[in-house]
Amino acid sequence: MRVVIQLCLILLPCAFALAEPSPSNPLFHIKSGDFELPDGWYFGEVAGVARRDNGHFVVFHRGSHPLLEFDGQRRFVREIGAGLFENPHGLRVDQQGNIWTTDTATHLVLKFAPSGEVALVLGKRGTASEGWFDRDYNLVLFNQPQDVAVDGDGFIYVVDKGNSRIVKLDERGLLVTTWGGQGSAPGEFNFPHSIVIDASGQVYIADRENQRVQIFNSNGNYVNQWADIGYPYVLFLRGDALWMTDARAEELRQYDLSGNLKIRYQGQPGRGAEHFGFVHGIYVDKDGLWISHILNWTIDRLLPADSVPAPAM
Numbered sequence: 001m002r003v004v005i006q007l008c009l010i011l012l013p014c015a016f017a018l019a020e021p022s023p024s025n026p027l028f029h030i031k032s033g034d035f036e037l038p039d040g041w042y043f044g045e046v047a048g049v050a051r052r053d054n055g056h057f058v059v060f061h062r063g064s065h066p067l068l069e070f071d072g073q074r075r076f077v078r079e080i081g082a083g084l085f086e087n088p089h090g091l092r093v094d095q096q097g098n099i100w101t102t103d104t105a106t107h108l109v110l111k112f113a114p115s116g117e118v119a120l121v122l123g124k125r126g127t128a129s130e131g132w133f134d135r136d137y138n139l140v141l142f143n144q145p146q147d148v149a150v151d152g153d154g155f156i157y158v159v160d161k162g163n164s165r166i167v168k169l170d171e172r173g174l175l176v177t178t179w180g181g182q183g184s185a186p187g188e189f190n191f192p193h194s195i196v197i198d199a200s201g202q203v204y205i206a207d208r209e210n211q212r213v214q215i216f217n218s219n220g221n222y223v224n225q226w227a228d229i230g231y232p233y234v235l236f237l238r239g240d241a242l243w244m245t246d247a248r249a250e251e252l253r254q255y256d257l258s259g260n261l262k263i264r265y266q267g268q269p270g271r272g273a274e275h276f277g278f279v280h281g282i283y284v285d286k287d288g289l290w291i292s293h294i295l296n297w298t299i300d301r302l303l304p305a306d307s308v309p310a311p312a313m
Contacts, residue, residue: 026305027265030274033290033299035074041065046292048091048234048281049299050099052114058099059292059299060091060281067101067112080116084108090147090159090194091281102158104144109158122158122173130163133175140167140175147234149195149203151218157195157203164189166205166220179220184210187222196237198257204242206232213244213259226259236282243282245291250276252291252302271296 035057037043044063051057055072058080066085069077086105093099097114107128111120122140129141143162150156154171165180181188194206201218208231215223230246230253237243241262244253254263267276277296282289289302 027263028289028302029305030267030300030302032273033074033301035059035070035299036076037068038076041076043297043299045294045297046281046299047088047294049283049290049292050091050093050281051283051285051290052093052097052099054097057290058091058093060088060101061292061297062088063297067099069116078116080112081110081118084110084118090145092148092150094150098150100148100150102145102148104146104161107142107145109142109145109148109156120173122156122169128162131175138174140169140173142167146192147194149197151197151201152199155218157197159192159195159205161192164192166192166195166203166216168218168220177220179216186214186225187216189214193233194235196235196242198237204235204237206235206244208232213242213255224259226255229253229255229261233279234281236284238284241284243284243289245279245282247278247280247294250279252279252282252289273298274300 042063043061046061048060057070059068060066065079066088067080069080071077085103087103089104090102099112101110106125107123108125109122110118113119123142127141128143131140133140142158142160145158146161147159156169158167160167164182165178167178168176170176184190189207190209192205193208196204203216205214207214211231212225212227213232214225217223231248233245233247235242235244240257242255250267250269252265255261269276271277278294279291280294281292290299292299
């Protein structure tokens with residue numbers, strides 16, 4: 001069965017059109033992200049890529065220099081947080097330009113100010129647990145935190161995978177509430193992996209091994225779910241478009257906020273240039289769709305195929 005996809009990307013202004021993906025009519029043109037590293041430096045497994053409001057890129061990877069900043073032309077600017085990471089995973093930049101990271105080995109969520117200084121530490125390094133907030137310490141501990149998001153009121157939400165829950169904290173890092181539990185019923189999770197929050201405050205959780213996205217209000221009350229959507233790894237929200245990576249299928253998908261599939265694109269699996277190798281992180285802006293690969297240690301840039309000039313004949 002051929003799939004017809006409504007192709008109008010938010011990353012570039014365009015009119016709505018119908019496109020039919022095929023080898024001769026691809027949805028995207030894919031090319032290397034062309035990030036320039038200092039001599040002798042390399043990306044490791046690239047967990048995430050994001051962008052600051054000044055146009056600079058932030059890359060989070062599992063190499064020797066895990067958190068790096070590049071300018072708008074992908075030229076190296078600086079390293080941030082040297083020595084603080086063991087297994088980088090989640091990366092977000094909030095509306096104030098703060099950089100947020102999660103590390104599944106240290107069990108920490110860190111907030112870096114735009115200057116690069118550590119501004120907030122959530123969790124206790126090397127300690128995996130549900131937390132000490134029941135002992136009057138008000139210290140929340142995590143077990144392999146996967147992702148983090150900040151809502152319009154400054155509340156912080158952590159995807160606490162090892163405890164199968166979502167943790168909500170205030171802007172000081174103090175506990176507000178938690179919700180979840182291991183399972184497949186509404187409100188339960190099996191490997192929660194990613195989180196985004198829309199303009200109305202609804203919280204979208206990638207419930208990976210249950211193959212669904214669950215939606216909650218800001219207090220953790222269950223609202224809805226989108227089921228049978230593959231394995232959602234990382235979510236990215238821009239306006240009314242929710243993007244998802246699926247590392248099992250090597251796919252990118254775009255949904256509207258009602259859960260309707262708008263774009264489905266499968267990359268070419270492989271270990272070489274322009275191949276998908278466990279596609280993970282995703283960031284979308286006017287300059288393209290930026291994706292990171294765990295197995296290939298790379299970042300690629302995707303543009304709508306019709307924006308690429310045809311080769312001379």
